[in-house]
Amino acid sequence: MKVLHIIPSISPKLGGPTQVVLNLVRALRAEGIDVEIATTNDDDGLLLDVPLSECIEYQGLPVWFFPPAARIKAFLPSPAFTRWLWQNIKNYDILDNHYLFSYLPTCAAIFAQWQQVPYTVRIMGQLTPWALAQSKLKKQVYSYLIERCNLNHAEAIHCTSSGEMEDAIRFGVQPPKIVLPLGVNSSKLIADAKSKLRHQYNISQEIPIVLFLSRLHYKKRPELLIQTLGELVKQSQKFHLLIAGSGEDIYVQSLQKMVASVNIIDHTSFVGFVTGYEKDLLLQGSDLFVLPTYSENFGIALAEAMVSGLPIITTPGVQIAPEIAEAEAGIIVEGEVEPLQSAIAHLLNNPQLREHMGSNGRLLALQRYSWQTVAKQLASAYQDILNQENPL
Structure with a gap:
C-alpha cells in the first residue's frame, strides 16, 4: 500500500x-x-x-x-x-x-x-x-x-x-x-525542570507559572488570558505568565501593549517560538496550562500539556473538553473573564489539586492519545x- x-x-x-x-x-x-x-x-x-x-x-x-x-x-x-x-x-x-x-x-x-x-x-x-x-x-x-x-x-x-x-x-x-x-509524544524528562525554568526567566521558586503555548492568533484568545490576569494582579494574586508562540508582528506587539496596559508587565515573559528542549522545559517546568480558545478540533497543545503532567484550563470550544472534564484533568470554563479568573485563582491557590489534575491528564494522554x-x-x-x- x-x-x-x-x-x-x-x-x-x-x-x-x-x-x-x-x-x-x-x-x-x-x-x-x-x-x-x-x-x-x-x-x-x-x-x-x-x-x-x-x-x-x-x-x-x-x-x-x-x-x-x-x-x-x-x-x-x-x-x-x-x-x-x-x-x-x-x-x-x-x-x-x-x-x-x-x-x-x-x-x-x-x-x-x-x-x-x-x-x-x-x-x-x-x-x-x-x-x-x-x-x-x-x-x-x-x-x-x-x-x-x-x-x-x-x-x-x-x-x-x-x-x-x-x-x-x-x-x-x-x-x-x-x-x-x-x-501525542512524551517529551524527554528534564531533571529539576521547575528550578531550571525559574532560573532561566528569573522567577522566584514560590511563584506559580501560568503557561500559554500556542500560535499567537486571535482564535486562541491570549487577550482574554492577559485581561483576566490583569484582574487577578489587582487582588495580589501571585503568578508569572509565560507566553510561548509566534504570530504576526503587529498582533504580537498589540499583546505586548496589552500586557503593559493591565499592569502585568513584571509578571509576564514573551518567550517566542519554541521547540525541542526549550518547549519541553516550558511544559515540564510550568504549573498550569491555560488556552481560552474559541475553537479547537482536538488541541495538540493541550494533549502535550497533559502528557507533561500539567493541569488544564480551557473552554467548551475544545472538542476534547468533555474528555478532559471526565478525567478530572482540568477545568472547562466559558470564555469570559469572570469564570476564567475564578478557575485560574482556584488552581493557583491549590497546588495539591494541580498535582492531582496533572496526574490525571498524563494518564489520559498516555492511554488515549x-x-x-x-x-x-x-x-x-x-x-x-x-x-x-x-x-x-
Whole structure:
C-alpha cells in the first residue's frame, strides 16, 4: 500500500497541523505503510529553504515540497504541485487530504475523482460553527462550488472527536466518518525542570507559572488570558505568565501593549517560538496550562500539556473538553473573564489539586492519545477502503 498525505504547509510555526502530519506519517511508516507527504515550502509567509519538486528526506520522512505561487492566507496555490500530481497520482493507492478551503487538498480531491483514486479527508476543525463564521461568505461560495462535492466523494472523513463528527454531519457530509483522536509524544524528562525554568526567566521558586503555548492568533484568545490576569494582579494574586508562540508582528506587539496596559508587565515573559528542549522545559517546568480558545478540533497543545503532567484550563470550544472534564484533568470554563479568573485563582491557590489534575491528564494522554494506536487503526481503515475498491 502506498499513501500520499497532502497538506498546504508543514511550517514549524503552524504548530498543531504540522505536528499532526509529521507524527502521523512517522507512525504509519513504523507500521510498514509506504507513506509520503506533498506540501508547499511555505513557512508562515516566508519560505523553507528546501529542494523543490523532488522527494527529499525532511525530519526523517519522505516529503515533496512545491513552490506556492502566492500566499492568500492558507490557500497557497501551486501550479508545480498541480502538474506533478496530475502526472503521478496513479503511483499512490490512496490519498489522505489534510485541511479544507485550501488549494492543495482541493486540487488533490478533484484529481482523485477524475483519475479514480480513493481519498480520505481530515477536516482539521474547519467545520466548527466558529471556523465557518470566519470569512463566512467566501466559505459558503467555496462550499457550494467545490468543498461539499469533494467531501461527499471521499471514501471516509477522519474526525478526531465525536464533536467533530457532529460538525461534519451538520454540514451535510455523507461519507463514513472515522473517529480517531490524534496522538501525542512524551517529551524527554528534564531533571529539576521547575528550578531550571525559574532560573532561566528569573522567577522566584514560590511563584506559580501560568503557561500559554500556542500560535499567537486571535482564535486562541491570549487577550482574554492577559485581561483576566490583569484582574487577578489587582487582588495580589501571585503568578508569572509565560507566553510561548509566534504570530504576526503587529498582533504580537498589540499583546505586548496589552500586557503593559493591565499592569502585568513584571509578571509576564514573551518567550517566542519554541521547540525541542526549550518547549519541553516550558511544559515540564510550568504549573498550569491555560488556552481560552474559541475553537479547537482536538488541541495538540493541550494533549502535550497533559502528557507533561500539567493541569488544564480551557473552554467548551475544545472538542476534547468533555474528555478532559471526565478525567478530572482540568477545568472547562466559558470564555469570559469572570469564570476564567475564578478557575485560574482556584488552581493557583491549590497546588495539591494541580498535582492531582496533572496526574490525571498524563494518564489520559498516555492511554488515549497514542500515535501507535492511531496509526494501527488508520492503516486498517485504509485497507478496508482498498478492499472495497478492489473486491475479490
